[in-house]
Amino acid sequence: MSEKKIRVLIAKPGLDGHDRGAKFVAQTLRDAGMEVIYTGLRQTPSSIVAAAIQEDVDVVGLSILSGAHNTLLPRVVELLEENGAGDILVFGGGVIPEADIPFLKEHGVKEIFTPGTPSDIYVKFIRENVQQHNDQGG
């Protein structure tokens, strides 16, 4: 029996305590048939990366509302690369100004979904990108 499930880590880096968005995303991904590992509030980039590696996820989704996204999100990408896991897809969500999005994308964050994004948009995004990744033999 062979069955591949998409595994996603949903994490909250930094110090804000608002996890409603993260939990909403986690549930919609579950309903889309994915296995979602939720690690809770106030995680450091290094603890997120350790969890992503041990759980062997395909995708890391970072929810952030504190304003520290320009520091924390690129740091997660950087640490994944340092630990030989640069192939793991990283996306972000939360209160992130339009003006910051190009900077984050330049630093390896594949996509940013701001509040109000319908769930089928990011479900489709994850499915397509993971598929592409698997096709490349990753």
Add this chain to the structure above:
Amino acid sequence: MTKVDNLLLPDSSLNMRFLARLITKIENNSQFAEELLSEIYQENNEALILGITGPPGAGKSTLIDNIVGKFREQGKKIAVVAIDPSSPFSGGAILGDRIRMSSHFMDPNVFIRSMGSRGYLGGVAPATVNVMNFLTAVGFDVVIIETVGAGQSDIDIMYLVDSVLLVLVPGLGDDIQALKAGIMEIADIFVVNKADKPGKEKLMAEINMLLMLKQEQVDWIPPVLEVVATEGEGIDTLIAEIKRHKEYLTEHSFDVKIKKVERRIRRMIEEKIDERVHGSFKDNDRLNLWIEKAIDGKINPYSLIKDFDKKLTVLWEG
């Protein structure tokens, strides 16, 4: 064997990733798992294999966080496999047991892995036994399996592990709950968690009464321990009892250990049968046609079952 030997090199995150990816393959592909494990499997009597079960919210993950802390003080390498339910509708899952173990996230000697139950009832996942055998084979000193929040009959954990810790909390049910068959019978150690909450004495008394009724037939009498996991209270005693049970299994009662290994191997065979039978009938066109007929009332489901039974007999003997 060479590839797997590499996993035992001093802790590098690259090895961690290799290990994690192998577990994914074991989980997704039972054939791969069998090939790999037929090479590296050993009945490793050194490793301590613990199962933690109990109802949802009993504090299993928090208790594991504490147990891991104690074993780390002794320099042990520890793997935790935490199982959460998969959705019967979407097949997806939210795996949240890690949250309570965050104090060990950065410890390179603690490997935590979440698993979805993937449609399997009984408290564990189909691949749990393979993942567990893999983790002991690559040299973890302690492997801890956390079941899904278990009900009265989720007893499969007893087939897998050496010691079953049943975590209970005060105030969940009346006296009769304790006397029911099933999960209450599989505990090697009873952990009464949240022992600072009202109702503790009553729960302790109920468990002790249940054990008194059984004592004549067994030579291991499960201890009943009070713990407050969030405060770390009672953990030292618990660790001592875990060790005592391990000693009991290895030294004083070889028979018990053999029985456990036998159960585990039988379980592996049953799972294979289940997988093959399910696999061959899941999308069987003729079977689907029969079921449709039964739904329409054109055939009686009991005659369908009778026919099916005949077909299975042919399959098995042929």
